[in-house]
Amino acid sequence: xxxxxxxxxxxxxxxxxxxxxxxxxxxxxxxxxxxxxxxxxxxxxxxxxxxxxxxxxxxxxxxxxxxxxxxxxxxxxxxxxxxxxxxxxxxxxxxxxxxxxxxxxxxxxxxxxxxxxxxxxxxxxxxxxxxxxxxxxxxxxxxxxxxxxxxxxxxxxxxxxxxxxxxxxxxxxxxxxxxxxxxxxxxxxxxxxxxxxxxxxxxxxxxxxxxxxxxxxxxxxxxxxxxxxxxxxxxxxxxxxxxxxxxxxxxxxxxxxxxxxxxxxxxxxxxxxxxxxxxxxxxxxxxxxxxxxxxxxxxxxxxxxxxxxxxxxxxxxxxxxxxxxxxxxxxxxxxxxxxxxxxxxxxxxxxxxxxxxxxxxxxxxxxxxxxxxxxxxxxxxxxxxxxxxxxxxxxxxxxxxxxxxxxxxxxxxxxxxxxxxxxxxxxxxxxxxxxxxxxxxxxxxxxxxxxxxxxxxxxxxxxxxxxxxxxxxxxxxxxxxxxxxxxxxxxxxxxxxxxxxxxxxxxxxxxxxxxxxxxxxxxxxxxxxxxxxxxxxxxxxxxxxxxxxxxxxxxxxxxxxxxxxxxxxxxxxxxxxxxxxxxxxxxxxxxxxxxxxxxxxxxxxxxxxxxxxxxxxxxxxxxxxxxxxxxxxxxxxxxxxxxxxxxxxxxxxxxxxxxxxxxxxxxxxxxxxxxxxxxxxxxxxxxxxxxxxxxxxxxxxxxx
Amino acid sequence: xxxxxxxxxxxxxxxxxxxxxxxxxxxxxxxxxxxxxxxxxxxxxxxxxxxxxxxxxxxxxxxxxxxxxxxxx
Numbered sequence: 001x002x003x004x005x006x007x008x009x010x011x012x013x014x015x016x017x018x019x020x021x022x023x024x025x026x027x028x029x030x031x032x033x034x035x036x037x038x039x040x041x042x043x044x045x046x047x048x049x050x051x052x053x054x055x056x057x058x059x060x061x062x063x064x065x066x067x068x069x070x071x072x073x074x075x076x077x078x079x080x081x082x083x084x085x086x087x088x089x090x091x092x093x094x095x096x097x098x099x100x101x102x103x104x105x106x107x108x109x110x111x112x113x114x115x116x117x118x119x120x121x122x123x124x125x126x127x128x129x130x131x132x133x134x135x136x137x138x139x140x141x142x143x144x145x146x147x148x149x150x151x152x153x154x155x156x157x158x159x160x161x162x163x164x165x166x167x168x169x170x171x172x173x174x175x176x177x178x179x180x181x182x183x184x185x186x187x188x189x190x191x192x193x194x195x196x197x198x199x200x201x202x203x204x205x206x207x208x209x210x211x212x213x214x215x216x217x218x219x220x221x222x223x224x225x226x227x228x229x230x231x232x233x234x235x236x237x238x239x240x241x242x243x244x245x246x247x248x249x250x251x252x253x254x255x256x257x258x259x260x261x262x263x264x265x266x267x268x269x270x271x272x273x274x275x276x277x278x279x280x281x282x283x284x285x286x287x288x289x290x291x292x293x294x295x296x297x298x299x300x301x302x303x304x305x306x307x308x309x310x311x312x313x314x315x316x317x318x319x320x321x322x323x324x325x326x327x328x329x330x331x332x333x334x335x336x337x338x339x340x341x342x343x344x345x346x347x348x349x350x351x352x353x354x355x356x357x358x359x360x361x362x363x364x365x366x367x368x369x370x371x372x373x374x375x376x377x378x379x380x381x382x383x384x385x386x387x388x389x390x391x392x393x394x395x396x397x398x399x400x401x402x403x404x405x406x407x408x409x410x411x412x413x414x415x416x417x418x419x420x421x422x423x424x425x426x427x428x429x430x431x432x433x434x435x436x437x438x439x440x441x442x443x444x445x446x447x448x449x450x451x452x453x454x455x456x457x458x459x460x461x462x463x464x465x466x467x468x469x470x471x472x473x474x475x476x477x478x479x480x481x482x483x484x485x486x487x488x489x490x491x492x493x494x495x496x497x498x499x500x501x502x503x504x505x506x507x508x509x510x511x512x513x514x515x516x517x518x519x520x521x522x523x524x525x526x527x528x529x530x531x532x533x534x535x536x537x538x539x540x541x542x543x544x545x546x547x548x549x550x551x552x553x554x555x556x557x558x559x560x561x562x563x564x565x566x567x568x569x570x571x572x573x574x575x576x577x578x579x580x581x582x583x584x585x586x587x588x589x590x591x592x593x594x595x596x597x598x599x600x601x602x603x604x605x606x607x608x609x610x611x612x613x614x615x616x617x618x619x620x621x622x623x624x625x626x627x628x629x630x631x632x633x634x635x636x637x638x639x640x641x642x643x644x645x646x647x648x649x650x651x652x653x654x655x656x657x658x659x660x661x662x663x664x665x666x667x668x669x670x671x672x673x674x675x676x677x678x679x680x681x682x683x684x685x686x687x688x689x690x691x692x693x694x695x696x697x698x699x700x701x702x703x704x
Numbered sequence: 705x706x707x708x709x710x711x712x713x714x715x716x717x718x719x720x721x722x723x724x725x726x727x728x729x730x731x732x733x734x735x736x737x738x739x740x741x742x743x744x745x746x747x748x749x750x751x752x753x754x755x756x757x758x759x760x761x762x763x764x765x766x767x768x769x770x771x772x773x774x775x776x777x
Contacts, residue, residue, distance in 0.1 A: 059734040063727055092760045093736050201730070234722060237733035241741070263763075264746075267756075276750040379765050383751035386767075392754070416731075485728050486754055487735060487770055490763040 003050045003077070004043070004156055007070060007101060008085035009094050010056030011372075011491040013113045016500070017085055017143040018053040021153070043153065052079065055413075058093070060100045062205050064416040071205075074104055078189045080160045082108045083152060088118040088125055088140075089492075091252060095134075095244045102136065102164040105191035109156040110138040111148070117492070122255035130251035135165030144497065166193060169239040176200065176224040180217045184210050200224065200232040263492040267376070276380045283373075287364040291357060305441075307356030315349035335532075335539050343528035344521065346589045350438070351516045351582040358434040359509045362403050366504040370496040374399070375488060382486055388470035391415060391484050394424040398431050398466065404508065405429040405618050409625040417484035423473055425629045426638040429618035430465040432458045434512075435581040436614055442585055446598040447606045457607070458614055465615055465645065472683050473641075476690055478634075515580055515621070523579040527572070527590055543591065548572055561672035562612055562650040563605030563658070570601065570609060580619045604657035608650045616646035648676035708757065708771035711745040717776035718742050724773035736760040737774055 006021075008014040022041030043049035054073055055066035062068045074082070082101055086094040102108050112127055131138035137155040141148030168174065180196035187195070187209060198206035199214075200221055207214060221232055228235050269275055291304035298305035323345055327337045368374055374396050382392025393415045401408030408428040415421040432440060436458070444454040473479045530548035534540045543549060552568025559565035559574070573587040589595040601609065617623060617639040627635040651672040658665045683689040711717060719741045722732050736759050737743070746756040746763065754767040 059730075061727075061730050061734060063731055063734075090760075090762045093762060096734065096736070230721075233730050234733055234738070237730075238738045238740075241736060241738045267746075267763075271747065271749065271756065273748070273750050379749050379754060379756065382767070383749060383753045386753075485731065485770060486765070486767045487728075487731050488765050489735075490756060490765055492763075 001048055001050065002081070002157070002160060003052060003079040004081045004083055005052045005054055005073060005079040005106075006085065007054050007074070007082050007097070008056060009058055009087060009090070009097060010489065012056065012085045012087040012090075012094060013143045014056055014085045015053060016497075017083075017111060017113070017141070017149070017152075018051060020143055020146060020149050021051050046153075046157075049157070057097065059097060060104075061201075061203065065413050065421075074101065074106060075188050075190045079106065081156045082106050083111055083156050084108050085111045085113050085143075088112050088115045089121060089123065091118075091123075091125065091248050092241065092244050095248065096240060098134070099167050099240060099244065100194075102134070103166045103191065103194040103197060105163065105186075105189060105194065107159050107162045108136045108164050109152060109159055110134070110136060111141045111143075111152045112138050113141050113143055115140050116142055116145075121261065124253045124255070126251045130247070133247040133250055167240065167243040169236075169243060170228075172224060172227050173200075173235060173239055176220050179220045183213050183216050197236055201236050202232055261492065263372075266493055267490070270373070271376050271379055276376075280377060280380055283368070287361070287368075291361045291364065304357035304360040307360075308353050311356060312349075312353040315345065315353060319349065320345050338532065339525070339528055343524055343590065346595075347524035347528070347586040348516055348521055350585050350589045350595065351520050351580075352513070354434065354438050354582065355509060355513060355516075357437060358403070358512055359505055361434055362505045362508045363501065365400060365403050366501045366508075367496045368399075369504075370501050372491050372493040375490050378486075378488060379490060385470075386484075386486075388467040389420075389474040389479075390423060390466070390470045391417065391420045391486055393486070393488065394420060394466075397424050397428045398463075401428040401431040401433060403434050404512070405431075405433045405622040406625045407508065408433075409622065409629055412629060419474070419479045420484045422630060422634065423470060423479055425626055426473065426634075426641065427466040427469045429622050429626075429642070430469070430615055431462040432614055433581065433618075433622075435619070438582055438585040439610065439613055442588065442595070443606050443610055446596055447601065447603055454610070458610060461611060461614060461649075465649070469641075469645070475683065475688065516582070519621075520580050520583055520586060523576055523583045524586055524590070527576060527587055531590055548591075559612075560666060561654070561668040562608040562647070563654040563666075563669065564601055564609045567600050569597075574609075574613060574616075577613055578617060578620060580621070581613070584613060602658075602661070602663055604654055604661050604663050607657045608654035611653045612646045612650035614646075615649060616643045618642075647672075648680065651676055705775050706777060708743070708745065708755065708766075708774045708776055709768050711776065713745060713747050715745045716742065717745075720775040720777050722774055724770075728770060729773065732766070732770060732774060735764055737764075743776065 006014055006018055018039070018041065021043055023044050039053045041051050041053070043051050052073065054070040057064075057067045057070050060067065060071050060074075062071060073079070084098050084101060086098060098108065098110065110131070112125065112130070115125070118125060127138045127140045137159055139148055139152045139155050141152055143149070169177070177193060177196045177200070180199055181192040184192055184195055184199075186192050195206050195210065199210065199217060224235065225232055230238070270279055272279075290302065298309050300306050320341055324337060324341050327340065377395050377399065378392035380392075381395045385392055385394055394412075396414070397408040397411040399408075400411050405428050408431070409425050412421050412425040412428065415424060440455050440458045444451055448454050527548065530551070531543055531546045532539060533547060534545045535547055535550070540546055549568055552572040556565045556568040556571035559571055564570040569587075569591040572591065573584045576583040576587045585595070588597055592600070623635060623639060626638050630638060651669060654669055655665060655673040658669075706717075708717070719737050719739060721739065722729055722737060724732070741759055744758040746758055748755050749765075754765045755771050756763055756765045758764075
């Protein structure tokens with residue numbers, strides 16, 4: 001069994017190469033860090049060769065979780081070979097990573113990718129000469145056009161077991177390195193040279209490994225720093241880039257043509273001082289204009305909602321009626337017909353109907369991701385987000401979160417700063433995901449006469465909660481870490497790769513369909529059984545005698561302050577939302593005739609219901625994603641925080657809306673609203689509002 | 705001390721030294737802002753921050769706060 005690891009900078013075409021090598025369908029994007037976890041596949045035509053796709057990184061510093069994943073894999077699992085994808089149009093910075101991997105002692109084969117782009121810019125690279133200077137095989141490739149793939153594989157498999165060479169630094173540095181090497185021993189097949197260099201850089205992980213040697217070697221490092229008048233990390237970075245510049249100088253001829261690239265020309269407008277923000281707003285408007293809307297009366301140009309409306313009519317009409325007719329002819333028990341038609345077909349159908357809308361939203365998002373615009377969004381939005389203690393990079397998880405919170409939460413890994421990352425992961429689900437759209441659309445249609453303002457309210461509410469939480473949570477000690485950093489590459493634009501975009505869209509859409517076929521199907525059956533049988537397990541026509549009614553009645557008073565606690569069905573719908581947010585609508589379809597709940601809830605309570613359901617704990621799948629990113633304790637904290645915030649805001653919305661509509665307000669609502677408002681104002685106004693809670697809790701150790 | 709933050713749109717300069725400490729400094733160095741590297745300040749974001757620069761043939765964006773630690777001449 002041979003293991004080959006794929007390593008490279010973000011945007012070097014690594015995932016495209018992985019797809020070509022394994023034939024698998026992997027998500028590829030054009031903003032830093034699409035591969036957030038390592039992924040494995042088998043090499044085509046070589047059953048015994050494993051390919052591991054590692055996250056795109058710039059250096060082996062333990063700076064972001066992605067870099068730690070890659071570094072741990074290289075040092076602990078020691079792959080037999082690393083195929084390092086190098087972007088030929090960005091040679092120096094790419095080789096900065098290459099030379100670090102070679103130092104570790106792992107054999108490296110370079111796939112010199114994007115030669116065509118380099119050529120267009122008038123850069124010519126002699127692959128043979130480059131390989132000779134570096135001391136490893138260099139194969140020119142064009143992963144997109146399938147060129148050079150077989151050659152890279154052959155070169156890599158041929159060189160398994162070879163010891164790579166390494167850069168030579170200045171005499172002073174080399175002397176210091178060899179002195180340190182005498183004091184340490186190799187670990188996990190990683191060379192002493194690599195550790196010696198990392199120790200000079202004061203690398204925290206290397207320092208932990210050789211904790212008891214630090215004092216012995218400190219004098220050598222101090223001596224070097226004094227001689228070269230700089231700190232260790234700067235000395236190594238300088239030396240590395242200098243050595244690389246020499247190698248590149250020998251292998252590269254830059255004709256210097258075409259200094260203004262197409263990307264520069266496009267960015268002249270897209271990140272323009274005056275046009276940048278309006279263009280971004282315009283793009284968002286176009287995306288959601290074509291996607292979101294009321295399926296009941298959508299026009300053809302409102303693709304998403306229009307197709308969803310058509311599919312809903314189809315499922316609710318011919319499919320439903322056909323099934324009833326067919327089952328009746330087949331003489332099936334009426335209770336079973338009820339389960340299949342009113343339960344499963346109506347319930348799952350209500351959810352499946354939204355597939356077109358979701359596919360179109362994901363199609364737009366993957367085009368934006370693939371072409372390179374997302375990085376510009378971060379650039380344009382950073383200043384605004386920083387005011388609320390978030391980074392411009394938080395915007396990508398939030399934007400992806402409009403499709404589905406799960407990839408959104410996973411995308412937070414690309415945020416290097418620990419606090420920003422946790423904050424974003426906790427708040428991503430506030431943004432209405434595509435599964436919440438059905439709730440919004442249904443309320444807009446049944447209660448608010450199809451008003452588009454409900455969708456606007458929902459998105460603003462989501463953004464408001466994200467920003468509010470940025471301020472509130474930053475005061476919580478766990479998030480009050482060092483100020484965040486924003487150092488990000490703006491990758492060149494390229495035309496979206498049709499296959500990548502389609503693949504991403506279908507993968508995400510399929511995940512949604514799969515959920516409808518499993519979790520939601522199960523929830524539907526459970527709700528149907530509970531709502532059609534009483535406690536003596538007898539079929540009952542009157543839903544108010546059902547088990548579900550008594551369960552709902554037992555707990556619905558919790559929601560009295562939010563105005564929808566009088567009718568147990570809304571409480572039940574809220575709880576089923578934990579399975580999947582679409583299931584709220586699914587529950588309505590089962591609990592109300594034709595799913596129409598108009599007349600059972602006031603407009604003010606409807607707004608409170610929307611508020612609570614959008615902000616409270618997300619579905620189980622998203623809670624699972626939060627658990628992966630934040631740990632069990634962090635995810636528990638997040639869910640508790642989200643539910644409390646949802647309850648407080650729900651109550652406040654109910655009070656305000658009731659006053660606006662001139663409805664009477666109940667006493668419980670006034671009390672909850674008053675308490676919520678006082679707490680919110682206190683937390684926002686006071687510098688350290690959680691002092692009492694923090695006392696006694698030791699500050700958590702900073703996780704890198 | 706002149707830093708990237710003091711540069712105007714379209715200015716070119718050479719990195720003299722990266723100040724600051726810890727992870728931020730290491731990151732700035734890793735991205736290629738080392739002694740002697742030529743840079744061009746392309747533009748500032750619509751709200752004045754962050755900044756886009758060209759270094760080693762690619763576009764890098766960083767905030768004023770990070771730009772401040774990179775001394776140039």
